[in-house]
Amino acid sequence: MRKILVFGAGLLAGAIIGAGVSLLLTPASGDDLREGTKERYKRVLEESAKAAVERRAQLEAELAEMTRPKKANEKTNGQ
Numbered sequence: 001m002r003k004i005l006v007f008g009a010g011l012l013a014g015a016i017i018g019a020g021v022s023l024l025l026t027p028a029s030g031d032d033l034r035e036g037t038k039e040r041y042k043r044v045l046e047e048s049a050k051a052a053v054e055r056r057a058q059l060e061a062e063l064a065e066m067t068r069p070k071k072a073n074e075k076t077n078g079q
Contacts, residue, residue: 028036 026033
């Protein structure tokens with residue numbers, strides 16, 4: 001029983017110390033961190049959407065190039 005109490009006390013003390021250290025070392029308030037995280041998330045989503053649109057345009061251009069009918073001189077020169 002004593003070992004469990006000592007372990008529980010150590011666990012509680014560690015949690016309190018950890019919370020205090022994290023509060024002292026946090027560079028911004030919780031609201032600032034949440035706002036910054038939201039902004040970064042929005043920016044990443046916007047950049048991802050833009051990159052997806054650009055890549056889709058590239059792939060569609062490649063597909064159009066591959067599926068267009070070849071001219072007669074292209075068939076004989078390529079093979």
